[in-house]
Amino acid sequence: MSTSQSTPMPSAPTGPPDAVLRPHAETAYAAELAALAAADDRPRPERWRLSPWAVATYLLGGTLPDGTVVTPKYVGPRRIVEVAVTTLATDRALLLLGVPGTAKTWVSEHLAAAVSGDSTLLVQGTAGTPEEAIRYGWNYARLLAEGPSRDALVPSPVLRAMAEGLTARVEELTRIPADVQDTLITILSEKTLPIPELGEEVQAVRGFNLIATANDRDRGVNDLSSALRRRFNTVVLPLPATLDDEVAIVARRVAELGRSLDLPQLPSALTEIQRVVTVFRELRDGVTADGRTKLKSPSGTLSTAEAISVVTSGLALAAHFGDGQLRAADVAAGLLGAVVRDPATDRLVWQEYLESVVRERADWKDFYRGCRDAAAL
Structure with missing residues (x-):
């Protein structure tokens, strides 16, 4: 006859607050x-x-x-x-x-x-x-x-x-x-x-x-x-009024989350944070930041909280599987997942945005390649 032992209930953490x-x-x-x-x-x-x-x-x-x-x-x-x-x-x-x-x-x-x-x-x-x-x-x-x-x-x-x-x-x-x-x-x-x-x-x-x-x-x-x-x-409670406000919120929360998750300290991630927030705001608003190009919006909300999640995931990739520098390829997969919620419609919206907006930005070539590579996986 086999016997079984009950699994004890886990006890509450007894360590310092930063162990939580x-x-x-x-x-x-x-x-x-x-x-x-x-x-x-x-x-x-x-x-x-x-x-x-x-x-x-x-x-x-x-x-x-x-x-x-x-x-x-x-x-x-x-x-x-x-x-x-x-x-x-x-x-x-x-x-x-x-x-x-x-x-x-x-x-x-x-x-x-x-x-x-x-x-x-x-x-x-x-x-x-x-x-x-x-x-x-x-x-x-x-x-x-x-x-x-x-x-x-x-x-x-x-x-x-x-x-x-x-x-x-x-x-x-x-x-x-x-x-x-x-x-x-x-x-x-x-x-x-x-x-x-x-x-x-x-x-x-x-x-x-x-x-x-x-x-x-x-x-x-x-x-x-x-x-x-x-x-x-x-x-x-409205969405952040300006790009700078939203970038500041994302940067601060990403830093706090990174410390709580014991992620290694990385060089400044501000460039990629600005890009992610810019993408979110443009797709959310249905127009590019300069007001020149109208865009289709995906079905998701593309909230500030989601931008924080995308960048935090990218930091973890860069720290554990990259060269220690947050790069466009590190945030691309998370960005794709945040934008493309409905594969039937959102994927077309994302591809059109990449080709008509991101591809044309001279200083976003690495970002364009990273997003294209992530979409092909």
């Missing part, structure tokens, strides 16, 4: 948050770790009186951040809306980290998200043994945020089924969550609020009801 592949914002930027808290002498809403001014500074960057440099987490119009922060200081929830890759999740995480010191009270929206993910569930062993009780109740991240006066997050709200979405109506309007099984309710304490994200390409998936939409103040 992706630390939470409040851990990764703990020094900046501590410096901001020490320098922050402005009024703070109840249970906020920082004042609204300091939260905005944390997201947008700046230099504190003691010389501490706060790195920008978001590059975009200051007013957008100010409106988002002040919304959280009111009784209205915040909905961050935009096309995929406009840093909605990133901004949501950093807002929660700066306001509450905890960005982990998260509900990830999917087509299968149940009502219990927003309200509460039960420990069924205890429920069967003892009946309904507080000890048998398993609070959702939203319920925990209500009870502790923290910021909850709901990602991809429009992916959640409509009847589950509407669970939020009573929470956001009455600031209470009834628990009929116990004959009780949980009332939100001061400091509680909720940040939801949704992308505006999802219209028609599970549109928000008018009743729910009224409970949110909607802030639209």
